[in-house]
Amino acid sequence: MPRRGLRGGHVQTFASFFLPRRIALAPAESRLIEVEPGVPVLCHCHWQKDRQNTLTVIIVHGLEGSSESQYMLGIAARGLAAGMNVVRMNQRNCGGTDALSPTLYHSGRSQDVAAVAKNLIDHDRISRVALAGFSMGGNLVLKLSGEWGEEGPPQFRAVVAVCPSVNLAASADALHLPANRLYEYYFMWQLRRHLRAKARLFPQLFDTSRLRGVHTLRDFDDKITAYYCGFESASDYYQRSAAANVVDRIAVPALILQAANDPFIRILPETRQKIFSNPNITFVETEDGGHCSFLAKPDGDDGHWAERQVVEFLRRF
Numbered sequence: 001m002p003r004r005g006l007r008g009g010h011v012q013t014f015a016s017f018f019l020p021r022r023i024a025l026a027p028a029e030s031r032l033i034e035v036e037p038g039v040p041v042l043c044h045c046h047w048q049k050d051r052q053n054t055l056t057v058i059i060v061h062g063l064e065g066s067s068e069s070q071y072m073l074g075i076a077a078r079g080l081a082a083g084m085n086v087v088r089m090n091q092r093n094c095g096g097t098d099a100l101s102p103t104l105y106h107s108g109r110s111q112d113v114a115a116v117a118k119n120l121i122d123h124d125r126i127s128r129v130a131l132a133g134f135s136m137g138g139n140l141v142l143k144l145s146g147e148w149g150e151e152g153p154p155q156f157r158a159v160v161a162v163c164p165s166v167n168l169a170a171s172a173d174a175l176h177l178p179a180n181r182l183y184e185y186y187f188m189w190q191l192r193r194h195l196r197a198k199a200r201l202f203p204q205l206f207d208t209s210r211l212r213g214v215h216t217l218r219d220f221d222d223k224i225t226a227y228y229c230g231f232e233s234a235s236d237y238y239q240r241s242a243a244a245n246v247v248d249r250i251a252v253p254a255l256i257l258q259a260a261n262d263p264f265i266r267i268l269p270e271t272r273q274k275i276f277s278n279p280n281i282t283f284v285e286t287e288d289g290g291h292c293s294f295l296a297k298p299d300g301d302d303g304h305w306a307e308r309q310v311v312e313f314l315r316r317f
Contacts, residue, residue: 060132065094
């Protein structure tokens with residue numbers, strides 16, 4: 001049930017962005033984990049006393065988010081209170097790490113998440129690991145889970161995705177609808193800012209003149225993401241990077257949370273059929289909730305319903 005006065009996809013989405021929260025977290029261990037030679041990502045690790053025998057949850061943020069995004073902190077606080085280890089993973093360039101790598105992050109880099117999981121398994125000897133992702137991060141964790149299939153690490157127990165962008169092309173194009181232009185403007189402002197920062201740090205590798213004529217997310221992915229990340233075009237990038245290609249292969253318990261009134265995430269009928277046909281996936285679609293918001297009436301907590309569902313689901317593992 002939506003919080004009083006916060007009904008509607010846009011209202012929910014904006015409210016989660018602007019309403020202040022107080023989230024108390026103990027200091028984390030900051031760790032740079034190499035995901036490919038010379039490319040580290042910054043992770044913030046929260047450990048229980050017995051880290052090896054405790055479920056470790058790796059959380060992955062969405063487009064232009066970071067380990068400091070409110071939902072990342074919210075999951076960390078709830079997970080720690082529930083007795084879990086929690087690792088807040090920054091994708092490449094995110095969380096103030098532009099200088100660490102001459103590469104860009106994108107929706108297909110599921111192997112970066114795999115590398116973080118492997119590091120924790122090898123270095124910390126954790127016995128159980130789960131993945132959780134929001135929006136773009138949701139696509140990444142579902143994509144990795146499908147790629148692993150039945151061949152994933154024996155420590156891999158479960159995956160949760162909130163408003164995952166599993167159909168990248170459909171969601172990118174939905175951002176350009178008139179009702180969603182404000183979201184697109186925000187993402188474009190952030191992406192442009194990041195590319196300019198990369199060009200200052202690595203002037204021999206990045207050319208900001210490629211931003212000319214870029215007005216939409218699809219434009220950006222066509223002229224920037226595809227060009228610098230080895231894809232032929234935005235369409236090629238979207239097709240090859242979508243978790244929709246592999247959700248039918250997910251072999252661990254999975255939870256997908258989606259709001260019917262999410263302004264721009266689209267899950268196509270054929271992808272829904274793949275999800276419904278996989279007995280390992282629990283798909284929950286609420287009438288309200290917006291994009292990664294799900295602000296509900298407080299029920300002994302701060303009313304962030306999706307965060308509560310994520311942690312309650314993962315308690316089983």
